[in-house]
Amino acid sequence: MIPAGKSASFQMVFRKYNEWYLIRRNFHSLTITGSLDALPAQQPVIYIMNHSSWWDGLLAYHAYNRTSVGDHYMMMEERQLKRYDFFRKAGAFSIEKGSPSDVRQSMRYAAGLLEQSKRIWLFPQGEIRHLETRPLTFRPGIGLLLRQAPPETAVIPVTLHYGLYQQPRLQASLHIGEPIFQNWKQIGSSDCAEMLEDRLTVQLDQHSQQLLLSKEGYLPDEVHLIGRKRTVDEKYDQYRKIRKR
Incomplete structure (x- = not known):
């Protein structure tokens, strides 16, 4: 198990590289609805996505960030x-799915972070799967972690949707759901994973439907996390206006 090794100086540089070189060059927009900080700062939180x-x-x-x-x-x-071991400096820690002992070690490490009121991000599917794949099929690890976590730990579902609309670059939409509280120690690991899978599936399907019904892939009350680029149509319209002068 590889622990995180956060570095403030590394993150100062990496945040700029991630935004300006990676995201802005490949995405037309990145938006968010809902709040990641809906709970007090001292609240231990697990975000599932x-x-x-x-x-x-x-x-x-x-x-x-x-x-x-x-x-x-x-x-x-x-x-x-x-x-990509530099991600340790950004707060990443490892899990080896094929080793039960390593999984337990990773869960203990994550539970220790939660006891310090840290916030942890998990991808309970355990692997990249197509956006439209159903069922999402959560692994039981999320349940194992919650049984070891502080009893006040909240789970916040986060859905991420990608789409192409009227421009060549992708639009990405994040939606932050309502916090989930349960007596996690009284729920079996598999039952816990199934319950959270159902919650995230409903949220993802609703998120997708809202974007489908929207005019250009944008939702009401969303916040833009990178400057919105002009579409190809907008650039062409601007060019035509200049030509007419």
Whole structure:
């Protein structure tokens, strides 16, 4: 198990690289609805999110650095963290799904972070799967963690949707759901995973439907986390206006 090793100086540089070189070059927009800080700062929180793209962790990282005052950490597959070990400096720690002893060690480590009122991000599907795949199929690890976590731990469902609309670059939409509180120690690990899977599935389906019904892939009350780029149509209209002068 590889622990996180946060570095303030590294993150100062990486936040700018992530936003300006990675996200802004590849995305037309990144928006968020709801709040990551709906609960007091001392509240231990686990954010669970669907996992449909390589971009998921980087977009979540940008979102919580822009909109949250909490101290956030992210669980990452050990194979990937060994390959990109600099993510440790951004707050990533590992889990090796194929090793039960390593899974238990990762859960103890995560529970220890929660006891310090840290905030943890998990992808309970355990692997990247297509956005439209159903069922989401959560692994039981989220239940194992919650049974070890402080009893006041809240789970906040986060859904991330990607789409192409009237421009060549992707639009990404994050929606933060309502906190979930339960007596986690009285729920079996598998039952807990199933219950949270159902909650995230409903939220993701509703999120997708709202975007489908929207005119250009934007939702009411959303906040833009990167400057909105002009569409191809808007650029062409501007060009035509200049030509007419």
